[in-house]
Amino acid sequence: MKLISEFVDQDIRILTESTKDGKKSYVIEGIFMMADTKNRNGRVYESKVMKPAIEKYVREQVNTGRAVGELNHPDGPTINLDKVSHRITSLKIEGSNVVGRAQILDTPMGKIVQGLLEGGVKLGVSSRGMGSLEHRESAVYVGSDFQLTTVDIVQDPSAPEAFVNGIMEGVEYVWDNGILKAQQIEAYETEIKKARGPRQIAESQARVFADFLSKIKL
Numbered sequence: 143m144k145l146i147s148e149f150v151d152q153d154i155r156i157l158t159e160s161t162k163d164g165k166k167s168y169v170i171e172g173i174f175m176m177a178d179t180k181n182r183n184g185r186v187y188e189s190k191v192m193k194p195a196i197e198k199y200v201r202e203q204v205n206t207g208r209a210v211g212e213l214n215h216p217d218g219p220t221i222n223l224d225k226v227s228h229r230i231t232s233l234k235i236e237g238s239n240v241v242g243r244a245q246i247l248d249t250p251m252g253k254i255v256q257g258l259l260e261g262g263v264k265l266g267v268s269s270r271g272m273g274s275l276e277h278r279e280s281a282v283y284v285g286s287d288f289q290l291t292t293v294d295i296v297q298d299p300s301a302p303e304a305f306v307n308g309i310m311e312g313v314e315y316v317w318d319n320g321i322l323k324a325q326q327i328e329a330y331e332t333e334i335k336k337a338r339g340p341r342q343i344a345e346s347q348a349r350v351f352a353d354f355l356s357k358i359k360l
Contacts, residue, residue, distance in 0.1 A: 145218060145270070146269075146272065148181055148185065148268060149182065150174060154267055155172050169243060170243070170244050171232075171241070171243040173239045173241055174242035175192065175196075175239070175240035175242075175269050176238060176240070178238045180281045185281065185282045185284055186284065195289060196233060196234075200234075204233055209229060209233070211270075211292040211294045212226055212227055212292070212295070213227040213252075213296075215294050227254070227295055228244040228245060228247055229244060230243070242267070246259075265295055266297065267294065271288055271291050272291060273285050273288030334346050
């Protein structure tokens with residue numbers, strides 16, 4: 143299984159609500175995911191794959207109050223509670239779109255989101271999940287084993303992602319005693335973290351990237 147993240151090219155509405163103590167409460171809503179169309183990453187989520195994944199996520203996460211997301215994508219599929227910025231309160235399929243609503247939380251990361259919104263910064267959402275990929279003609283189709291992990295708040299990531307994050311999306315994950323673990327990634331991270339200075343870091347990244355490319359199975 144691979145870590146799969148997708149940015150949605152749709153404007154997210156920002157709403158403000160008043161709490162009982164008179165403070166502002168921020169809510170974002172809009173299209174969180176899309177099915178049956180090739181996205182900017184050249185991937186397609188068919189409705190027959192998207193629908194059961196969304197229904198499972200709503201049943202197990204949204205309806206139980208456990209559907210939380212982070213500010214920016216982390217390096218893997220695990221939710222880091224110290225980085226949580228919002229709680230997804232609604233997620234439903236409308237045609238080929240998955241429309242969502244999320245409450246910005248009063249957490250350290252949530253306060254950063256609030257400050258960015260108040261400063262006029264345009265933010266978006268990006269889904270994060272696990273699944274297999276199948277190459278068909280000019281597109282890559284997400285497999286029926288797709289599992290939605292969460293929807294994170296991000297800036298438009300059309301520009302190149304941080305190097306390590308880019309590698310993470312291509313890494314194969316395996317189940318080990320009920321825990322998803324990345325293969326080879328720890329060695330990559332260790333090499334990059336040991337590098338000192340811009341030149342050494344760049345050289346380390348180049349070596350890791352070359353090794354990563356050599357392991358990609360087309």
